Amino acid sequence: MTLVAPFTEITDVSGSSSADSRFVRRLLRRPQAVACLVYLAVLAVVAIASPILLPDVAAERAGDLADSLQGPSSQHWLGTDSLGRDVLQRLLVGSQDTLIGVGVALVVVMLLGIPLGLLAGYVGGRLDRTLCWIADLVLSLPAMVLVIVVLSVFSQNLVAAMVTMGVLTAPALFRVVRAATLPVREQLYIAAAVVAGLSPSYIVRRHVLPRIVGPIIVQLSLLAAGALLLQTGLAFLSLIAGPPAPSWGGMVADGVGVMFQQGWLIWPPGIAIALTVLALGLLGDAVRDVSTEGWSPKRSPSRSTKQREKKKGADAPAISVDDDVLLGIRNLTVSFASSGGNVRAAERVSFEVGPGETVGVVGESGCGKTTTALAILGMLGHGGHVEDGEAHFAGQDLLTLSERDIQEVRGSEIAYISQEPMVSLDPAFRIGWQLEEAVRANTPLRGADAKRRVQELLEQVQLPDPTRAARMYPHELSGGMAQRVVIARALAGEPRLLIADEPTTALDVTMQVEILELLRSLQRDHGMAILLVTHDLGVVADICDRVVVMYAGEVVETASVADLFARPGHPYTQALLASNPHNQHAAGMLPTIPGSVPELGAMPPGCRFLPRCTQSTPACELGTIPLLQIGERHESRCVHAREVRST
Amino acid sequence: MVSMVIRRVFTAVPLLLLVSSLSFVLLSLTPGDAARQILGTRGTPEQYEALRQQLGLDQPVYEQFWHWLSRAVTGDFGTSIINGTSVAGEIWARLPVTLSLISGAILVSVVVGVAGGVFSAVKDGWLARAIDALVLVVWALPVFWVGSMLVVVFAIKLEWLPAVGYVPLSESPTAWARSLALPVFALSLGSVAAVVKQTREAMLDVLGSDYIRMAAANGIPPRSLIFRHALKNAAIPVVTVVGLQTIGLFGGAVLIENLFAVPGLGSLLVTSALSNDIPAVQAVAVVFTLVVIIVNFAVDIAYGLLNPKLRSS
Ligand code: SF4
Numbered sequence: 001m002t003l004v005a006p007f008t009e010i011t012d013v014s015g016s017s018s019a020d021s022r023f024v025r026r027l028l029r030r031p032q033a034v035a036c037l038v039y040l041a042v043l044a045v046v047a048i049a050s051p052i053l054l055p056d057v058a059a060e061r062a063g064d065l066a067d068s069l070q071g072p073s074s075q076h077w078l079g080t081d082s083l084g085r086d087v088l089q090r091l092l093v094g095s096q097d098t099l100i101g102v103g104v105a106l107v108v109v110m111l112l113g114i115p116l117g118l119l120a121g122y123v124g125g126r127l128d129r130t131l132c133w134i135a136d137l138v139l140s141l142p143a144m145v146l147v148i149v150v151l152s153v154f155s156q157n158l159v160a161a162m163v164t165m166g167v168l169t170a171p172a173l174f175r176v177v178r179a180a181t182l183p184v185r186e187q188l189y190i191a192a193a194v195v196a197g198l199s200p201s202y203i204v205r206r207h208v209l210p211r212i213v214g215p216i217i218v219q220l221s222l223l224a225a226g227a228l229l230l231q232t233g234l235a236f237l238s239l240i241a242g243p244p245a246p247s248w249g250g251m252v253a254d255g256v257g258v259m260f261q262q263g264w265l266i267w268p269p270g271i272a273i274a275l276t277v278l279a280l281g282l283l284g285d286a287v288r289d290v291s292t293e294g295w296s297p298k299r300s301p302s303r304s305t306k307q308r309e310k311k312k313g314a315d316a317p318a319i320s321v322d323d324d325v326l327l328g329i330r331n332l333t334v335s336f337a338s339s340g341g342n343v344r345a346a347e348r349v350s351f352e353v354g355p356g357e358t359v360g361v362v363g364e365s366g367c368g369k370t371t372t373a374l375a376i377l378g379m380l381g382h383g384g385h386v387e388d389g390e391a392h393f394a395g396q397d398l399l400t401l402s403e404r405d406i407q408e409v410r411g412s413e414i415a416y417i418s419q420e421p422m423v424s425l426d427p428a429f430r431i432g433w434q435l436e437e438a439v440r441a442n443t444p445l446r447g448a449d450a451k452r453r454v455q456e457l458l459e460q461v462q463l464p465d466p467t468r469a470a471r472m473y474p475h476e477l478s479g480g481m482a483q484r485v486v487i488a489r490a491l492a493g494e495p496r497l498l499i500a501d502e503p504t505t506a507l508d509v510t511m512q513v514e515i516l517e518l519l520r521s522l523q524r525d526h527g528m529a530i531l532l533v534t535h536d537l538g539v540v541a542d543i544c545d546r547v548v549v550m551y552a553g554e555v556v557e558t559a560s561v562a563d564l565f566a567r568p569g570h571p572y573t574q575a576l577l578a579s580n581p582h583n584q585h586a587a588g589m590l591p592t593i594p595g596s597v598p599e600l601g602a603m604p605p606g607c608r609f610l611p612r613c614t615q616s617t618p619a620c621e622l623g624t625i626p627l628l629q630i631g632e633r634h635e636s637r638c639v640h641a642r643e644v645r646s647t
Numbered sequence: 648m649v650s651m652v653i654r655r656v657f658t659a660v661p662l663l664l665l666v667s668s669l670s671f672v673l674l675s676l677t678p679g680d681a682a683r684q685i686l687g688t689r690g691t692p693e694q695y696e697a698l699r700q701q702l703g704l705d706q707p708v709y710e711q712f713w714h715w716l717s718r719a720v721t722g723d724f725g726t727s728i729i730n731g732t733s734v735a736g737e738i739w740a741r742l743p744v745t746l747s748l749i750s751g752a753i754l755v756s757v758v759v760g761v762a763g764g765v766f767s768a769v770k771d772g773w774l775a776r777a778i779d780a781l782v783l784v785v786w787a788l789p790v791f792w793v794g795s796m797l798v799v800v801f802a803i804k805l806e807w808l809p810a811v812g813y814v815p816l817s818e819s820p821t822a823w824a825r826s827l828a829l830p831v832f833a834l835s836l837g838s839v840a841a842v843v844k845q846t847r848e849a850m851l852d853v854l855g856s857d858y859i860r861m862a863a864a865n866g867i868p869p870r871s872l873i874f875r876h877a878l879k880n881a882a883i884p885v886v887t888v889v890g891l892q893t894i895g896l897f898g899g900a901v902l903i904e905n906l907f908a909v910p911g912l913g914s915l916l917v918t919s920a921l922s923n924d925i926p927a928v929q930a931v932a933v934v935f936t937l938v939v940i941i942v943n944f945a946v947d948i949a950y951g952l953l954n955p956k957l958r959s960s
Contacts, residue, residue: 137658137665140943144898145916145935146669152920152928153673229789233902236791237917249791256795256906263799270792277787377864411866424861428879428955434862437875442866473955489865 023214026290033286036279043276047099050092057093060085061244069262078268081251082258087268090246095272097240097247101162101231102224108166109173109223114216116170117177118204121184128178135171143168144230151239158231158240165230169223176219180212214291221284225277232273248273325392326529327353327376327414327497332389332399334368334375336600343600345371349389349555350627351548353497358523358530360544360561362537362576366597368553369533373499375399376531377416378406393497412442415490419502421482425474431485432470435492442493457488461518480511487518494526501533516542537576541565546633549573552598552608555627556637569636569645571613607638615640651947659940666936667719668712670929675708701728701926715929724930727919734930737915742934744813745911748904749896751831756838757889761878763839764846764885768854769873775847782840791902794833798907801829811908830907834899838892845888849881856880882953890946894939 027033051058061083068084070076078087120128147164154160235241235249243250248269255265332349335342346368353359361369374380376391376398391398394413398406410416418424426434435454439445445453458466461484474482483503490498500519504512520543523530532544540547540561547564549557549572557570568574575593595612604610606621613620619639630641638644699705706714718725724734767775785793802810808829814822853859854877863872901913908914912931919927 133658137662140658140894140939141662141666142894142897142935142939144901145932146666148901148916148920149666149669149928149932150673152923152925153670155923225787230898232789233791233898236789236902237905237921239917239920249789252789252792252795256791256798259795259799260803263803266792266795266799270788270795273789273792274784274787277789278783281783281787379860379864381860407866407868410864415866416861416864418857418861418864420857423857426858426862426876426880428953429876430955437867437871438862438865441868441871475956486861493866 023290027286030286030290032282033290036283036286039275039279040283043095043279044099046092047095050089051096054089054093057085057089058245069258069265071262071264079262079264081254081265082262087251087265090251091248091268091272094241094246094248094251094269097158097235097245098228098231098276101158101240102227104159104162105166105169105227105230106220106224108163109170109220112167112170113173114177117174118181118208120174121178121181122200122204122208124182131174132178135174138168139171141168144233147230147234148239151234156240156242161234161240162227162231165227169226172223173216173219176215177212180215181208184208184211214287218284218288218291221280221287225280225284228273228277228280232269324354325352326355326357326394327531328390328392329372329376330390330392332372332375332391333387334371334380334384335387336380336385337383338600344387345384345553345600346375346550347553349550349553351555351558353529353531355496356523356527356529357546358532358544360540360547361531361533361550362535362540362547363550364535364593364597366552366600367550369535369550370501371553372550373416373501373531373533376499377410377414378403379416411438411490411495412493413495414497414499415493415495416499417483417486417490417501417503419505421479421486421506422474422477424486425482425489427474429473430470431472431474431477435470435485435489438489438492453492457491458485460491460522461485461488463488479507480514483507483511483515484518487515487522491522491526495528497529497531499531499533502535503532504539505534505536512539519543549576552603553600554608554637555635556609557635558627559631559634563631563634567631567634567645569630569634569641570609570638571615571644572609574644575612609638615644651951655940655944655947662936662940663933667716667929667933669932670925671708671712671715674711674925698728701726719930719933724933725926727924727927734927737927738912738930738934741910741912741915743816744909745900745904745913746938747816748827748830748834748909748911749893749900751827752835752838752896752899753889753893755831755835756842756892759835760839760842760889761846761885763843765850765873765878767843768847768850778843778847782844785836785840789902790833790837790899791906793836794830794903794906797829797833811906813907813909826909830903830909833906834896834903837899838889838896841888841892842885846881846885849884850877853877853880879953883950886946886949886953890942893942897935897939 062085064080064084066084067076068080068082070080072079076086076088078091081087081090116131120131143165146168147161150160150164151157231240232247232249232252235247236253238250238253241247241250251269252266252273255262255267255269258265329352330350332346333344334346335344349368349372351359351361361372363369371380371384374384375386376393378398378401380386386399389399393409398409401409425431429437432451432454435457436450439450439453439457443450443453454470455466458469463469463481463484469477469481469485474485477485487503498519503519504515507515516539519530519532522528523543530543532539534540544561546558546560548555549564549570551572557564557568557573559569563569564573565577568577572593579593593612598604598608598611606623607613607616607625610616610620617640625637625639627635627637628641630636630645636645715725722735724738726732727734727737763778767778798810801808808825810829812826814826816823850873854873859872859876862876863869867876897913900911901916903909904911904913905917912934916928916931916935918924919931
């Protein structure tokens with residue numbers, strides 16, 4: 001009995017009639033779809049009615065020969081053909097054969113494609129493999145040629161030709177139906193239905209078919225367009241609809257025959273064919289859009305990403321560029337275009353990284369850590385842009401550099417590694433090639449020197465067999481090895497700063513330890529600074545000198561590692577520490593703090609941490625909280641920082 | 648690689664058997680007597696008897712097919728029932744014509760299609776939209792109609808190129824090229840459109856991928872990102888579409904050869920079909936299928952070269 005409840009609910013979800021009518025209504029809201037449907041409906045009426053209303057046209061061998069090859073006139077709206085017959089009448093009557101041809105092909109396609117597709121997708125296993133193999137086989141045949149073979153035996157037989165076409169193109173529909181059936185079958189409600197003891201045919205009719213109507217219509221409209229082109233092509237070759245029968249393809253052929261005398265005649269049938277094909281294609285497009293509406297990610301409207309407004313000069317506070325500052329971020333504000341306007345992913349972010357220093361940027365996901373890191377390199381991508389701020393590095397503001405100039409910085413001055421080593425390497429090239437490319441792009445080394453450097457890099461990251469590794473493709477590497485290769489590539493230009501975005505998150509625990517150890521030793525040997533983005537305070541404790549804590553797009557605390565762990569100056573930091581009490585970095589260990597990071601664009605006024613803070617007072621709601629100096633190189637964005645620090 | 652070759656052979660044999668047996672099966676399915684139907688009211692009783700024998704209609708279907716097959720594997724496709732010439736000889740004479748037409752069209756599709764696709768992927772904006780519109784229009788226009796328009800414009804109005812006809816390469820290379828220019832242009836338009844579209848989509852897809860971003864973050868210059876990394880990865884779907892388009896080109900070639908009076912296999916196929924010359928039709932279909940199989944094979948090899956994952960597994 002327990003199964004009944006979920007199942008009734010489920011039936012409602014897939015209730016086909018209501019889902020169908022909603023689908024139709026959404027389709028009819030699109031002008032493009034309505035126009036196509038109206039055109040096709042009119043065409044169908046014409047195809048049925050005109051042979052009845054104009055009974056003599058089909059057999060008319062010749063019209064008024066004295067009046068042949070005329071352009072459009074009031075008697076003959078579309079002119080007359082080489083035998084003096086009215087073009088418009090022939091066009092209208094000729095639509096019948098065309099549509100019959102398309103209809104026959106579609107019926108055959110559906111009769112074969114839908115049941116077999118359902119069967120293959122639903123049953124799976126060997127049957128599925130066999131049917132797929134046959135489908136591939138048939139699809140690799142040249143359809144037109146085989147149709148002509150059939151017509152060589154069954155002369156002028158439209159139905160035979162289009163049945164053949166249907167059989168040869170049915171695999172295209174078969175594939176679509178099969179692909180659409182597979183996931184539906186996996187879904188929970190199907191499982192429930194099977195347990196409830198319903199017959200497979202009922203499940204298919206009731207649950208599977210309604211879900212795949214969209215893809216079927218899309219494919220059918222494409223196949224209809226293909227069938228139409230084939231039918232007109234065969235008529236053009238007079239393999240079907242031989243004279244005197246009117247047909248669109250045959251009329252093009254007539255027009256070609258008299259092209260030198262009257263160029264007009266190929267236009268009416270050509271336009272009729274093109275319009276019908278377009279109507280079918282655009283209808284398919286509209287159906288696809290409607291049936292994927294709501295869940296398909298919209299492509300970002302603009303792909304010009306690096307465009308950044310140059311700052312308007314003087315009012316930006318000048319900062320002193322210390323020798324002991326390698327990277328100095330000031331008031332960095334980054335926003336992203338979203339459907340509801342611009343949202344700020346990072347706001348007034350300021351911190352420094354000294355030469356050879358390791359600085360951790362910590363916080364939960366969605367706090368603006370990665371955004372900050374990418375903004376430094378000018379790699380915000382889709383819709384992101386820097387609103388304000390500076391990023392001083394080696395005497396220049398990275399945020400004002402042109403794309404060309406920042407390219408010079410990337411790799412040779414600042415390198416970047418991400419949390420997903422497996423997707424950071426190009427799958428199509430060998431490791432050695434990719435490293436050599438990085439060496440050539442970021443150093444003057446060429447040829448044998450570059451090759452030697454690659455070898456050296458692979459040794460530096462302690463890959464067991466560098467020579468062999470260089471010959472491998474990324475997919476042949478384990479996650480840990482891939483991350484070593486990625487690090488090797490980052491080292492190619494001997495950068496002064498390495499930005500490492502969650503470099504160990506995707507790896508298992510032993511790998512994490514090894515990679516951290518590697519980063520530490522590289523830093524020791526090369527004096528390279530590291531900006532380490534992580535959510536894991538354990539990692540911070542392991543290798544960082546100083547820490548920047550970010551929350552909801554803002555820096556909430558900066559401190560030395562020792563200070564941070566001993567005397568955290570912000571309730572958020574305290575909560576992070578409390579949720580990770582033993583400073584361990586076990587795999588997948590995420591700090592859990594009650595509540596969640598506020599949505600971008602929906603920030604509370606006053607302190608952003610307030611909704612989750614246990615120590616708030618009314619003072620916390622009053623306006624933006626500044627970053628306060630609370631100790632030596634220790635800052636906190638909390639009005640009660642001093643009390644918090646001493647607790 | 649070896650398993651791939653075996654798999655291809657494994658599918659090639661049934662394909663060829665299917666295509667070559669098709670007309671035998673159809674003949675046996677014909678209600679009444681095929682020879683009578685073919686001759687209609689034209690033939691004398693003697694012609695009728697001769698045709699029956701030539702088609703092997705006096706034997707059971709499988710014997711007819713076996714008979715045909717055992718000769719076909721030696722390259723003997725019988726004689727035309729219309730003019731009694733050797734079908735194989737006719738095919739050998741015409742094959743180079745069709746192949747040059749089709750390889751020309753493939754070449755144009757790949758070169759123009761990939762260049763256009765890369766260009767429109769990198770330079771976004773009006774060009775991409777223009778290409779979209781063009782792709783749609785070209786897709787909707789039947790190839791024989793486009794061909795006719797090209798004749799009107801380039802042969803009749805501008806008089807740049809010959810309207811119809813074919814000059815063999817051995818006679819005059821320039822005249823040969825000129826005689827093929829319009830047919831190749833007409834034939835390739837549709838596949839150029841398809842290749843442009845696929846190339847652009849694949850390039851955009853790859854250029855948005857993590858490994859391109861990571862390579863960029865580590866100082867790999869844009870030129871290399873586009874022309875080495877993105878292009879090589881995008882080539883895999885592009886090869887698929889080129890393969891599919893090539894199969895489609897054989898259908899297009901049938902129409903184009905007839906329109907431009909090019910004496911290739913396509914026009915042989917149509918004239919033979921119109922006169923029910925079944926031995927000739929059958930042989931042309933088998934040769935077409937064979938070429939398609941070879942194309943598929945080439946596509947498979949290209950996959951292997953482009954995708955290291957396939958190669959090692
Ligand atoms: S300002 Fe107030 S609400 Fe915000 S963290 Fe400090 S104590 Fe908590």
